[in-house]
Amino acid sequence: MPAATALEATTADGALLVLAIILPVIGILLSFVLGGRYAERIAGILLPAGLGVACIVFLKAWHSEKSLSYIVGNWQPPLGITLCADGLSVAMMVAMAIVICLIGVFAHANFGSRAVSVETRAPMVFWVMLMAISGAMNMIFISGDLFTLYVALELLTFAAVPLVCLDGRAETLQAALRYLLFALLGSILYLIGTALLYGSYGTLDIVLMSQRVHLEPATLAAATLMTVGLFAKTALFPLHLWLPPAHAGAPAAASAVLSAVVVKGSFFLIVRLWFDVMPGLLSVAGAQLVGALGASAIICGNVVALRQRRLKLLIAYSTVAQIGYLFLIFPLAADPLHLQYGDALTGGMLQAISHATAKAAMFMAAGLVYASLGHDEISELGGIARALPMTMFAFGLGGVCLIGLPPTGGFLAKWLLLEATVATAQWWWAIVIIAGGLLTSAYVFIVLSRAMGAPSEPLTLHAAVPKYQEVAALGLALLSVLLGLVALGPIDVLQVGRPEAPMAWLR
Amino acid sequence: MNAATLFGLCGAALVGIGLYGLITNPEPLRKILAFNLLGGGVFLLFGVIARRAAVAGLGGDPVPQAMVITAIVVAFAATAMAIALVQRLGDETGRASISSDSSGTGDGEEKS
Numbered sequence: 001m002p003a004a005t006a007l008e009a010t011t012a013d014g015a016l017l018v019l020a021i022i023l024p025v026i027g028i029l030l031s032f033v034l035g036g037r038y039a040e041r042i043a044g045i046l047l048p049a050g051l052g053v054a055c056i057v058f059l060k061a062w063h064s065e066k067s068l069s070y071i072v073g074n075w076q077p078p079l080g081i082t083l084c085a086d087g088l089s090v091a092m093m094v095a096m097a098i099v100i101c102l103i104g105v106f107a108h109a110n111f112g113s114r115a116v117s118v119e120t121r122a123p124m125v126f127w128v129m130l131m132a133i134s135g136a137m138n139m140i141f142i143s144g145d146l147f148t149l150y151v152a153l154e155l156l157t158f159a160a161v162p163l164v165c166l167d168g169r170a171e172t173l174q175a176a177l178r179y180l181l182f183a184l185l186g187s188i189l190y191l192i193g194t195a196l197l198y199g200s201y202g203t204l205d206i207v208l209m210s211q212r213v214h215l216e217p218a219t220l221a222a223a224t225l226m227t228v229g230l231f232a233k234t235a236l237f238p239l240h241l242w243l244p245p246a247h248a249g250a251p252a253a254a255s256a257v258l259s260a261v262v263v264k265g266s267f268f269l270i271v272r273l274w275f276d277v278m279p280g281l282l283s284v285a286g287a288q289l290v291g292a293l294g295a296s297a298i299i300c301g302n303v304v305a306l307r308q309r310r311l312k313l314l315i316a317y318s319t320v321a322q323i324g325y326l327f328l329i330f331p332l333a334a335d336p337l338h339l340q341y342g343d344a345l346t347g348g349m350l351q352a353i354s355h356a357t358a359k360a361a362m363f364m365a366a367g368l369v370y371a372s373l374g375h376d377e378i379s380e381l382g383g384i385a386r387a388l389p390m391t392m393f394a395f396g397l398g399g400v401c402l403i404g405l406p407p408t409g410g411f412l413a414k415w416l417l418l419e420a421t422v423a424t425a426q427w428w429w430a431i432v433i434i435a436g437g438l439l440t441s442a443y444v445f446i447v448l449s450r451a452m453g454a455p456s457e458p459l460t461l462h463a464a465v466p467k468y469q470e471v472a473a474l475g476l477a478l479l480s481v482l483l484g485l486v487a488l489g490p491i492d493v494l495q496v497g498r499p500e501a502p503m504a505w506l507r
Numbered sequence: 508m509n510a511a512t513l514f515g516l517c518g519a520a521l522v523g524i525g526l527y528g529l530i531t532n533p534e535p536l537r538k539i540l541a542f543n544l545l546g547g548g549v550f551l552l553f554g555v556i557a558r559r560a561a562v563a564g565l566g567g568d569p570v571p572q573a574m575v576i577t578a579i580v581v582a583f584a585a586t587a588m589a590i591a592l593v594q595r596l597g598d599e600t601g602r603a604s605i606s607s608d609s610s611g612t613g614d615g616e617e618k619s
Contacts, residue, residue, distance in 0.1 A: 150578075
């Protein structure tokens, strides 16, 4: 085995990366030791602490314009494991930590355990799994080797599946089982790819592999298997069948985590794979195929969302559509004829982040509507905007972000993608982006117009909705709107640690 | 044909059978078994790689062996979780199936 090149060393604040992973793990262990009644209190301390760590890492990376890295146990790769936070990781870490914290605030009403004296199952599971998801996401963002990424991916799945069936109804159990089977298929395909890559190159470290990787049948087979597996986990069309029932059946706070956070983990891994592990190996035909899947997801997801009668299912299908936008970055950023690299990738990441904030806000709003009306039939929503003005405002703002109206983050993301279609002369993707925006606006306006219409009979509210839940939803929605302003500053953090032009182009 | 190739082909065959079973079998329990078969094939593949990449004097490369242990633990945990879900689903509904005709919230509307 060739000796490791002395490229990597622990940077000054590398230990923060370890903290980002072990804080949630400590929380989980403490919850089991102290008992479920304390799980919420522990999460209430550790999730904001995790956000603090993520913010510090973000600021360090932004100011020093270098990625942070940490060599675990000072064992150099290829044998050792590195943690590395580049621009993409720190941006995603902060965004996901913020979303998870606000979801935690929202969930206090449904899974609060301070008042009750006995331990109940659902709150304990929810808080433990929320911390597990936060830890697994951080691990995915900063892992520097493919096998650690596999373990992180599995942790994320095992944390996400119980959230689907928190209330234990038969149909949610069914949705959870189907989600688990899709996810298992995805992770085993990823594992085969890892084995093949290790067999070919004798390392799993991302940096070392990117230096050794070249186009050969084993690499192609491995990359294809891993990508298809991750497609199943990300619910890219046509492997999206598990997503709508799973996301729509879960309690609102859990739906928000699943839709906003969890699907971004496997998407991030695909980006890592094609932009860091194997830069430039994606052929034009392959990139166009991935883009075509993304485009079909946008069109099909949006059209099916239009036909839904229930609000939560509508939002879930809208997730299927919005995931499609993420995959447009592959044809747009990996076009080997032009070295356009930054814009589309930045746009894709921004789309992931703004979708996370907007979709979490929309699921929370839908959950509040469900709680106060006792149902979420879109045709029966009349008058709810008068009863819950702040909630419907949050829903509307989230929708505006998904449509991509300025100055929202969705606008900036889609603008960057559109710009990349022009720069790389691929007009067909521009049509899809614009058509997707139109379809999105159609279903957002259907919901909003129903909600603002007069009720068919006087509205009776089943339960009063706590103010702070509405504020959490509105906070996330406002964040998604304000994300458009990152163009003025922190957006260049995404370029930290990116190679100027990938070496593989030159071969 | 040396032993590594033979085991490699065995692993590939197991992966193929497992994948076929996972996709075509409608029964969740059979799907889980197929997943384990598929997993077995992958673990064998790791073993072959450990054997093949072994440097002179060592019986095998320890890195894939370490990975396969982790992967087995993960697959075991996944199987346990899936079985628990199937069992709970069976308790709730009397039958364990993931076809959507009983609840039909998602796909029923999509297909209509």
